[in-house]
Amino acid sequence: MILVTGGAGYIGSHAVLELLNSGYEVVVIDNLSNGALESIERVERITNKKVIFEHGDIRDSAFLKYIFSKYAILSVMHFAGLKAVSESVSSPLQYYDVNVTGTLELIKAMSTAGINKIVFSSSATVYGEAATVPYVESMPRGQSANPYGASKGMVEQIFTDLARADERWSIVLLRYFNPIGAHESGDIGEDPKGVPNNLMPYISQVAVGIREKLTIFGNDYPTRDGTCERDYLHVSDLAEGHVLSLSMLKTPGLYTFNLGTGKPISVLEMVLAFQRVAKVELKYEFGKRRDGDLPAFWADASKAKELLGWEAKRDLAAMIKDTWNWQSKNPNGYNS
Ligand code: NAD
Ligand code: UD1
Numbered sequence: 026m027i028l029v030t031g032g033a034g035y036i037g038s039h040a041v042l043e044l045l046n047s048g049y050e051v052v053v054i055d056n057l058s059n060g061a062l063e064s065i066e067r068v069e070r071i072t073n074k075k076v077i078f079e080h081g082d083i084r085d086s087a088f089l090k091y092i093f094s095k096y097a098i099l100s101v102m103h104f105a106g107l108k109a110v111s112e113s114v115s116s117p118l119q120y121y122d123v124n125v126t127g128t129l130e131l132i133k134a135m136s137t138a139g140i141n142k143i144v145f146s147s148s149a150t151v152y153g154e155a156a157t158v159p160y161v162e163s164m165p166r167g168q169s170a171n172p173y174g175a176s177k178g179m180v181e182q183i184f185t186d187l188a189r190a191d192e193r194w195s196i197v198l199l200r201y202f203n204p205i206g207a208h209e210s211g212d213i214g215e216d217p218k219g220v221p222n223n224l225m226p227y228i229s230q231v232a233v234g235i236r237e238k239l240t241i242f243g244n245d246y247p248t249r250d251g252t253c254e255r256d257y258l259h260v261s262d263l264a265e266g267h268v269l270s271l272s273m274l275k276t277p278g279l280y281t282f283n284l285g286t287g288k289p290i291s292v293l294e295m296v297l298a299f300q301r302v303a304k305v306e307l308k309y310e311f312g313k314r315r316d317g318d319l320p321a322f323w324a325d326a327s328k329a330k331e332l333l334g335w336e337a338k339r340d341l342a343a344m345i346k347d348t349w350n351w352q353s354k355n356p357n358g359y360n361s
Contacts, residue, residue, distance in 0.1 A: 026050045027271075028098045031348075032084055032264030033103030035215040036146065036204055038101060039264040040069055042213070045072040047268050052096050055122070056082040059218065065080040067212045083127040087133035088170045100142035100274050102267060103131060106176075107224055110317065113173035116244035124176035125183075132187065141194040142274040144267060147181055149256070149322060150174035159325040162200075162281045162301065168250040181281075188279035195274040202256035202324050203286030205264045206344040207351035214351030215260075216358030224292060225257070225344075229352040232305045239307060241292050243314035247276065248321050255324035259339035259347070269333040285324025286337040295341075302342050303349040342351075 026042055031037045032053030038062070043066065044051050053065060053076055063145040065076050077096070081088035083105045092098075106124045107113065113120040128145075135141060151174065152160045155165015169175040183194045188273075207214030220236075221227045230236045244251040266284045273280045290298075300307055329335045339347075355361040 026052060026096055027186070028092065028096070028101045030101065030103045031055055031060065033057060033062060033064050033078075034104060034203075036263060037102075038064040038213050039208060040104070040267045041065070041076060041246045042068045042072060042249065042262070043268050045074040046097040052077040052079065052092070052098065052154040053082070054079050054081055054088075056080065061216060063133035063359040064213050064216075068284040069286040070178060071210050071212055073207070080093040082123065083131050086130050086134060088116060089130060090137070090278055093138035096140055096339070097181060098138070098140055100128065100144070101131070101135060101140065102144045103128065104146045106146065107283060108173060110171050111171045111222060113176070114171050119173040120172045121179075124173075127177050128180045128183065131286070132183070141197075143201060143269050144197040145180065145184060147176070147198045147200045148177045149200050149283070149324065150177050151178045151181055151200060152322070154319060154354050156322070157354065158321060159287065159323050160283060161325045162328050174253075181306045185279055192277050194280045195197050195277045197270045197273050198279070198281040199266065199270060200281065200283050201263060202258055202283070204260045205257050205263065206339070206347045207259060207260040207348055209350070211350035214348070214353075214355065224255075224295065225348055226297065228299055228307060229348050231309075232299065232306055232349065233352050233356045236301070236309065239296065240312040241296070241309055242312055243319060244293070244311045245314075246320040248291060248336060250291050250293045252292035253318055254291045254321035254323070256285035256288065257290055257341070258284065258286050259344045260340055262337040265328065266333065266335045268273070269335045272333070280332075280335065282329045283324040284329060284335070285323050285326050287326045289321055290341060298329050298341055299349075305349075312320050
């Protein structure tokens, strides 16, 4: 049985779906601060399989103790956390509390229960501002511009030290690039609360008429067309990468993987591709640069291919088609 923390969220729900389809039994814990129980119910409908859901917080040690004593858990996928960069700048302590203290509580509860296999949701942001592209796992972690990024780096360090100190642990750090898209059914997807911070949910809300127009943050970067370039990958590819990464847990040690396509796409290219694939017109304007944005970064994803047999299979058109399918079927997300 696999414990999935944050399994009612965007990436967690897609991972739960792929785990069920691969024959795993799943227990989800989530405090629903940014997730939806409805996503779990829909995953059950899509897969025709059951998910055990327990409402609770990863910082609550008594709750974790109860979970590990009640279920025969073999490994953990740890998605639970806070992820809004600008909010992390205004509420740093909250971010360190959930992302760092929450992870420590989880590790302690796992230790007590004798469970030492975990896959962690890290981020390309840990390479820091000065790294050269493409990002390779062998590069040292860099300095983060914000508490969100710093919290991911701290947790990676904690896991690195733990793996060094206790050779029973098997730990996989997955560094995601920019996950977008939705399951092909269009029944689960990304459902941001309030104004989206990230590009793809903003574009799809403009497309569906919830927002008037997209502001492209800067068109004077040293890139192909002056707008920033990122490595967008389909969330279902990312979820499949999680399932494959479980194979690494058989051998103790610490393993780090980039999960991306290796192909940078600019903001302008994304807007034009969205219009073409979804056959909608998107209003947009060029605005000022956003603080903390890097001009361009993308993954060297060859290590995941070599050791996990993982490679992103879905192209940009599929990412856009599936985003649009989810957004148009559920214009107001899970509350539609
Ligand atoms: P999300 O907010 O949709 O999912 C996170 C889930 O964790 C939510 O369901 C939320 O309710 C839950 N949660 C938050 N705090 C909790 C707590 N204290 N106890 C229990 N549950 C809690 O985010 P997501 O996009 O699915 O991201 C999942 C993970 O991947 C996060 O750790 C995030 O930092 C990481 N990540 C995301 C991206 C991205 O672009 N979405 C990129 C890199 C890394
Ligand atoms: C952001 C976070 C990063 C996090 C990642 C995935 C910042 C500075 N970085 O990265 O830490 O790991 O999300 O969750 O927030 N854009 C617009 N208009 C918009 C929204 C975005 O032009 O309304 C542009 C951005 O300037 C950027 C690109 O689109 O160039 C992608 O933005 P976003 O989706 O926020 O991802 P990242 O910037 O890669």
